[in-house]
Amino acid sequence: xxxxxxxxxxxxxxxxxxxxxxxxxxxxxxxxxxxxxxxxxxxxxxxxxxxxxxxxxxxxxxxxxxxxxxxxxxxxxxxxxxxxxxxxxxxxxxxxxxxxxxxxxxxxxxxxxxxxxxxxxxxxxxxxxxxxxxxxxxxxxxxxxxxxxxxxxxxxxxxxxxxxxxxxxxxxxxxxxxxxxxxxxxxxxxxxxxxx
Amino acid sequence: xxxxxxxxxxxxxxxxxxxxxxxxxxxxxxxxxxxxxxxxxxxxxxxxxxxxxxxxxxxxxxxxxxxxxxxxxxxxxxxxxxxxxxxxxxxxxxxxxxxxxxxxxxxxxxxxxxxxxxxxxxxxxxxxxxxxxxxxxxxxxxxxxxxxxxxxxxxxxxxxxxxxxxxxxxxxxxxxxxxxxxxxxxxxxxxxxxxxxxxxxxxxxxxxxxxxxxxxxxxxxxxxxxxxxxxxxxxxxxxxxxxxxxxxxxxxxxxxxxxxxxxxxxxxxxxxxxxxxxxxxxxxxxxxxxxxxxxxxxxxxxxxxxxxxxxxxxxxxxxxxxxxxxxxxxxxxxxxxxxxxxxxxxxxxxxxxxxxxxxxxxxxxxxxxxxxxxxxxxxxxxxxxxxxxxxxxxxxxxxxxxxx
Numbered sequence: 001x002x003x004x005x006x007x008x009x010x011x012x013x014x015x016x017x018x019x020x021x022x023x024x025x026x027x028x029x030x031x032x033x034x035x036x037x038x039x040x041x042x043x044x045x046x047x048x049x050x051x052x053x054x055x056x057x058x059x060x061x062x063x064x065x066x067x068x069x070x071x072x073x074x075x076x077x078x079x080x081x082x083x084x085x086x087x088x089x090x091x092x093x094x095x096x097x098x099x100x101x102x103x104x105x106x107x108x109x110x111x112x113x114x115x116x117x118x119x120x121x122x123x124x125x126x127x128x129x130x131x132x133x134x135x136x137x138x139x140x141x142x143x144x145x146x147x148x149x150x151x152x153x154x155x156x157x158x159x160x161x162x163x164x165x166x167x168x169x170x171x172x173x174x175x176x177x178x179x180x181x182x183x184x185x186x187x188x189x190x191x192x193x194x195x196x
Numbered sequence: 197x198x199x200x201x202x203x204x205x206x207x208x209x210x211x212x213x214x215x216x217x218x219x220x221x222x223x224x225x226x227x228x229x230x231x232x233x234x235x236x237x238x239x240x241x242x243x244x245x246x247x248x249x250x251x252x253x254x255x256x257x258x259x260x261x262x263x264x265x266x267x268x269x270x271x272x273x274x275x276x277x278x279x280x281x282x283x284x285x286x287x288x289x290x291x292x293x294x295x296x297x298x299x300x301x302x303x304x305x306x307x308x309x310x311x312x313x314x315x316x317x318x319x320x321x322x323x324x325x326x327x328x329x330x331x332x333x334x335x336x337x338x339x340x341x342x343x344x345x346x347x348x349x350x351x352x353x354x355x356x357x358x359x360x361x362x363x364x365x366x367x368x369x370x371x372x373x374x375x376x377x378x379x380x381x382x383x384x385x386x387x388x389x390x391x392x393x394x395x396x397x398x399x400x401x402x403x404x405x406x407x408x409x410x411x412x413x414x415x416x417x418x419x420x421x422x423x424x425x426x427x428x429x430x431x432x433x434x435x436x437x438x439x440x441x442x443x444x445x446x447x448x449x450x451x452x453x454x455x456x457x458x459x460x461x462x463x464x465x466x467x468x469x470x471x472x473x474x475x476x477x478x479x480x481x482x483x484x485x486x487x488x489x490x491x492x493x494x495x496x497x498x499x500x501x502x503x504x505x506x507x508x509x510x511x512x513x514x515x516x517x518x519x520x521x522x523x524x525x526x527x528x529x530x531x532x533x534x535x536x537x538x539x540x541x542x543x544x545x546x547x548x549x550x551x552x553x554x555x556x557x558x559x560x561x562x563x564x565x566x567x568x569x570x571x572x573x574x575x576x577x578x579x580x581x582x583x584x585x586x587x588x589x590x591x592x593x594x595x596x597x598x599x600x
Contacts, residue, residue, distance in 0.1 A: 004405070039402075039409045081401045088394040091380045106391075110398030190393055191374030 001047040001137070002114045007038040009050055011079070012072045017058055029053035041113065044136055051137075063163075066139040070146025075154065086151055087188045092180045093157035097121060097129060117144065118170075129175040132167070141171020148175065156185025218273050218385075263354040275362045276382055277346070281308045283357040285323030293382045294363070297338060297372075308361065312336045315345070326350055327359060336363065344372065365389065370396050427497040429475060430482035438496035441506055442557040445549070451511035452555075453548045454504065455520060456564035457485070459527070460541040460576040462501035473533040477540055480531045488523055504561070511550050513581065517591040520544050520579035528577060543571040544579035546591065551584045 014022040026034050029049040036042070055062050073079050074086060089099030089106075099106075104116045117135035124130060131148075133141040145163050152159040160176040268289060271278060276293035285307045294303065303311055307323075314320040316335040330350055338344040346363040353360050365372045369389045372378060383389045425437035433441070445452045459481065466474035478501065485495045485503060494506040510516060527542035545568025549555040563582040570588035571580045580588040 037409055037412070038405045081397070085394065085398055085401070088390060088397070106394065107398075109391075110395055111402055189377070190379055190390070191370075191377065 001042050001044050002111075003036050003038045003040040003042060004111075004114060005137075006036040006042055006047055006050065008073055008079075009047070009054070009069065010036050012069045012076075013054055013058070015076060015078055016068065016072060021058060024057045025050065025053045028057050047137060051139075062139050063142045066142035067146035067149075070143040070148070071150045072146075073143070074147045074150035083151075083154065084188070084192075086147075087154070093152055093155040093159065094177060094180045096151060096155065097131075097175065097177070100131065117141075119144075127177040129177070130164075131173040131175060132170045133173065134170040139171075141166075141173055144171070145173055148173070154186045156181055156183035158182035217270075274384055274386075276384055277363040277365075279303075279308060279361045279363075280353070281323065281326075281359040281361060283323075285309060285326075287311065288358065293378065296376050296378065296382065297341075297344070311339055312346070312348075313339055323359075327352070330359075344368065344375070367392075369393070430478055430497050432482050432485070432503070433494055433496040435496065435498050438494060438498060438504055438506070439557070441494040441496075445506060445508060446555050446557060448508075450509050451549050453507040453510045453516045453546060454560050454564050455507070455516075455523070455579075456545040456547075456561065456568045457503040457505065457523065457527075458543050458568055458572070459501040460543055460572075462540050465538045465540060469533065469536055469538060473536065473538055476533045477531050477538050481527060481540075481542075484523065484526045488519060488526075504564075511548060513548070516546060516548065517579070517581070520546055520591055524577055524579055541577040543568055543576045545569070545571060545588075546579060546581040548581070551582065 010022060010026075013025055023034060029046075029052070031046070031050065051062065051065070054060075054065055058065065073082055075083065086096070089103065090096035098121065100119045100121050103119055107114055107116050115136075117133045117137075117140045120132040122130045122132070131144070133144050135141075141163060145161055148159070148161055152161075157177065158179040160178060162174045162176075164172040164174050166172065266274070272291040276291040279290040279294055280288045282288045286305050287303050287308050290303055298311070309320075309323065309326070313336065314326070314334055315337050317329065317332070320326050320329060320334075327350070330352060332349075334348040334350065336346040336348045338346070345366065345368050347366045348361055348363045350359050350361050352358075364387075369392055373389075373393060376382075380390055425433055425440070427434045459477070462474065462477065465477055478497070481503065482495070482497070485505060489495050489505060489507070492508045494504075494508075496504050496506075498504050507516065507519070524542050524544060527540065530537040530539050532538075545564040545566065547560045547564040547567065549560070551563075552559065567580040567582040567588045571578045574580070574590070579591040581591055583589055
């Protein structure tokens with residue numbers, strides 16, 4: 001698993017539950033170190049152990065942690081760069097949804113080693129979509145759910161999102177886009193690279 | 197080329213296509229290719245009026261050379277950075293993004309070659325020169341903003357003497373977006389400018405992480421190297437570090453001195469007072485030796501109670517002798533350890549590089565060792581210098597150090 005993913009898990013736990021909690025998770029997972037290197041590669045098992053340790057140490061169900069992590073990635077002040085990269089997907093939430101199909105390709109363009117979940121968006125009727133998410137990490141669909149919620153907020157869109165369980169190993173998320181521009185949302189300045 | 201395009205976004209029939217005027221559409225095909233098309237027509241925009249729009253999207257079938265009639269809004273959406281230039285060289289109209297670049301300065305009626313200068317090719321000075329460059333790639337600069345560069349293309353407008361100039365920011369797009377606060381809608385939906393901006397930001401994020409990784413690796417490497425060259429008990433250099441320093445000095449060709457120091461009665465301290473006391477003595481010796489050396493010198497612990505000092509750029513026997521005797525004197529002072537006092541002293545053997553035609557580390561160490569042995573044999577607590585004639589000259593007469 002790419003270090004960026006593991007590092008994101010680490011940052012999420014540290015920024016949401018505090019440094020002591022993260023260190024406890026690292027110990028519980030038997031990592032043997034305190035910091036993931038975002039530009040190195042780790043066995044999938046390491047990611048799995050970290051997530052399991054987080055469930056044990058933080059005493060929260062895995063799907064809750066996963067969803068919170070998705071929200072964190074797309075909205076926390078320490079992950080502003082990721083938020084910006086997501087916003088490049090489209091000018092409004094509808095546009096953004098359609099860009100999800102190409103997100104893995106887009107990501108590969110920037111960082112060929114980074115393996116993101118396979119995403120497939122299907123439009124069922126106007127404003128009604130189903131997103132299939134397939135990943136080697138169990139519960140990745142819940143991360144996506146949190147990420148979509150936060151991104152919809154960021155765009156100021158009114159959306160109803162629901163995890164619909166799994167289908168042949170893929171997480172199914174139903175997306176009901178009620179209004180693309182419901183609230184003002186956060187501004188996105190194409191040229192504001194200073195948002196680091 | 198003859199395959200009809202299937203729109204993925206925006207609908208399949210003409211009516212829905214017409215409703216998609218000005219929005220971004222994608223193209224699909226049956227069977228759906230594993231990697232969707234992302235270039236050229238695949239990422240299309242539809243421009244009105246409807247007749248020509250159909251020809252644009254299903255455009256590969258077009259056989260007639262009939263001029264395409266576009267209204268200004270459609271032209272502006274297709275090419276937000278275009279200008280229409282009259283026969284006399286003045287700007288007749290332009291796309292919306294061009295307007296943003298010039299802000300309050302009205303561009304209509306201004307000579308095109310006054311608003312922009314052509315950097316390449318270099319021989320375009322009038323509008324007629326520009327006309328001869330039809331179809332070629334041009335490099336332009338915005339007048340008054342020498343850093344705002346463009347790529348451009350000039351084509352004649354059919355059945356008129358007007359010229360259509362289309363511009364692109366090229367790789368300067370990143371700066372242009374910041375400088376003019378451009379947004380997604382300032383680019384044609386077919387333009388890959390946004391993708392370029394995305395890549396630039398993604399690259400920056402990755403570079404930041406890589407630089408961080410490099411810094412951490414550099415730090416870890418330095419620490420590992422330091423540890424590999426350090427004696428952990430005393431913090432002095434170890435045998436490996438000594439060998440490296442020896443090699444450097446021998447290679448440099450400047451004179452240097454070697455002091456081989458062995459503690460007297462250290463075993464007794466260790467045996468009677470324990471290792472902790474012995475360790476404290478060794479640390480105190482290290483402090484003394486470090487204080488008797490400069491940064492450029494090397495102090496190494498090479499055995500249990502054996503030390504070697506390399507003095508760089510030091511050849512004068514008198515100076516070496518004074519230092520050696522001072523060390524003997526200072527190391528003879530008792531060392532406090534908890535409630536007890538440890539008594540040791542030091543014997544020193546000295547060799548200087550100038551004794552040798554070509555100083556060899558092994559030879560110098562062996563000779564210094566002989567001098568050290570002579571010091572021990574003569575009663576310890578003294579320093580002796582190895583001489584080229586093989587004698588072991590006692591050092592210390594001039595400092596008045598009493599030899600026991």
